Amino acid sequence: MEKSKSLVQNKLEKLLLDCRSIQRAIVKGTSLMNKPDIVKSVFQTFECLEYLQITPVLSSPPDVFNCKTLLELDLSDIGLHQIPVSMATLPLLKTLRASNNRLNKSSFPTEVELWPLIETIDFSSNHFSVLPEIFEQWKCLLYCDLSKNQLLTLNEQVVGQWKALRTLSLHNNRLVSLPESIQQCQKLSSLSCQYNSLVTLPHGISQLHELQKLTFDHNKLAWTTIPSLKGLNCLAQCTLAHNQIKSIPMELHYESLKALRVCSLGHNLLRDISNVEWTYLVACTEVDLRQNRLVKLPTSLFQMPQLQHLNVESNALTYLPAEIECAKQLISLDVHRNQISMLPDELAKISTMNQLDLSQNRIASIPLAWRDFLLHRHSNKNIVMEMLKLDALDNPLVSPLKEIVAKGCYKSPAAQQLTLTLIKLIDYLQKSTTKRSKVELITFQSLHKNDKKQYDLKVRKGQAKLATEYLDWAFRDICRVSANGVDVQSFRRILNALGCPWTKIEWTRIMTEFEGSSSLTINLESFLNAIEHAHQSSSTNLAFVEQLLNYLQDTSDTMELKPSKQQPKPPPFTPPTSQTKTSVQATITKETPCKPKPTKNEMRLREQVRRQRERMEILQQQLQDKLNIQQSCEVAEESNNRxxxxxxxxxxxxxxxxxxxxxxxxxxxxxxxxxxxxxxxxxxxxxxxxxxxxxxxxxxxxxxxxxxxxxxxxxxxxxxxxxxxxxxxx
Incomplete structure (x- = not known):
């Protein structure tokens, strides 16, 4: 019996020693509802405790917190409505998180020194309507979050004592104004006051020289209630969206905003911004003017040296100025939901344009000069323009542009001719390849499938599987110039040995499309991949933007090739006589006989005849190409050596x-x-x-x-x- 008691006592002593060395602890709120003496004795053992988190539920904790070494206290989401004196007098506490509780002005004890070294306070989502006067003791406060409360005003004396404050979050309250004493917070770098009822701003806000982020969206501010911004030399982001701003006067001194990068003025009442000299914003990269009443855009807006993103959607714009080409670094442009009917050709000169939204306008056609977007490509040869939003239902597009946008795809005649050329080779190989050659290929695959040195052929798929694998096998002994390239002579020699049915024009088309790193090489892997996917004509690897630009390129080429012809004048109108009337009536009443549908045998015979004619045309063209090459040499020698x-x-x-x-x-x-x-x-x-x-x-x-x-x-x-x-x- 005595031995068991000694063992228990030893374990308790060891447990006590372990508790004294604990630095972080998480305690359930229900466990603190036991007898205060027991809880107090437990907390007395935590001599080195620095972090304490209390989990739900604990509305009013006991007055037993005597952890003098505590640095961080987390009381979030426990339903807390009262702070005990022992918890309020923690001398070394620097971080307190008490969000999502029921704290208000009367929840704090009076006549105590409330956390003198506190640096971070999170009282968001509580029931504060005013700030307690005891908060003015926080001389070292750096970060304060009072968002999502019911604040109507801020105490002038309390805010004036937070001279070391850097971040202040007051969003989602019911504030009408800010105290003038906020100018005492000289180190303030971020001020968030969105979703309030602010009507005016304090004039002392211009004295915050270290302010970098200013957020006042979703308020009731007008330009007459906004003070001068002359002293905000470090301001990088200014958000004044969803207010009642009608103009931007020079009295705001926005020319001093040399560090401004993001300017958000959307969802206001702006009508004319031509008086604003936007070139003063030398570091600004993003301008948001959506949901206003703008009729035109000033020239100086596109002369901003660093402008990259411009959003002017949901305005009353009727055109885009030609000076838009001055925005050399513009990446995205959103003119969604306007009244634009004409687009400038100069927009295609911007080599960095990546996203362009033209939906819900009055655009009927796209300038042919926009084909120059095809010239702007990355180092991997991908086009820079990735998104061009042009809805067929929202814009009155003309045909065939409307059908192309509605389908979301376009295949140029050059691509169609290339596909037909590849299919011609596939059909020839699948029909003319002897059974012996196929057996040799299958035998080679089965013998060397596990030998990587001998068998390095890919397993192909699709309708052209046999032809692609046979071509890949035919090039097995060819020395590769690069990773995927072969020389032109070997490429032609192998295909001619297989009986390639291409004409001279088709050979030129293939050589141009699959040119390798130099003009004397062919990208064999790209050629084989094109053969493999030749029958997949419904899908294309090109993005819709590149397809649309290819349509503009093809349209401009056809217009350059067609000579300008004068349209003949219509013949003079002659009134119909009685004889012509009777002839017209006779032709109308005459029934056209319906042609019977051809039978399956007739369709099969017609298909055979068509293929035979195509084959004869290929052979005739090959013979003609051969004779044309030899004729030049024969004509020169004909006089001397007939x-x-x-x-x-x-x-x-x-x-x-x-x-x-x-x-x-x-x-x-x-x-x-x-x-x-x-x-x-x-x-x-x-x-x-x-x-x-x-x-x-x-x-x-x-x-x-x-x-x-x-x-x-x-x-x-x-x-x-x-x-x-x-x-x-x-």
């Missing part, structure tokens, strides 16, 4: 060889007709197999003759002619 076509005759004929002058544009049918006309050999008796061999094995024709016989080192066209009978000879 070429001839040697025809070797076999069979029952006395003719050995035929020598015919070579015509580059001849076809097989033309050659047969010439032989029939010159040597009297009928076309039905002629059997020809044409061979063209060239020493240059990189030519297109040489690679496309895999199944034909080749004659090396020969630069002529040969034909074998069989004749059954012996023609007459003279």
């Amino acid at each position: 070429r001839y076509l040697e025809i070797f005759c076999m069979g029952a004929t006395t003719l050995g060889t035929l020598k015919v002058s070579w015509q580059p544009k001849w076809t097989v049918m033309d050659l047969k007709q010439f032989i029939e006309h010159e040597y009297q050999i009928p076309q039905l008796q002629q059997v020809k197999s044409l061979f063209y061999a060239c020493a240059d094995k990189s030519s297109d024709i040489y690679r496309n003759m895999e199944k034909r016989k080749r004659l090396d080192n020969a630069d002529r066209l040969r034909s074998t002619v069989h004749a059954i009978y012996t023609p007459r000879t003279s």
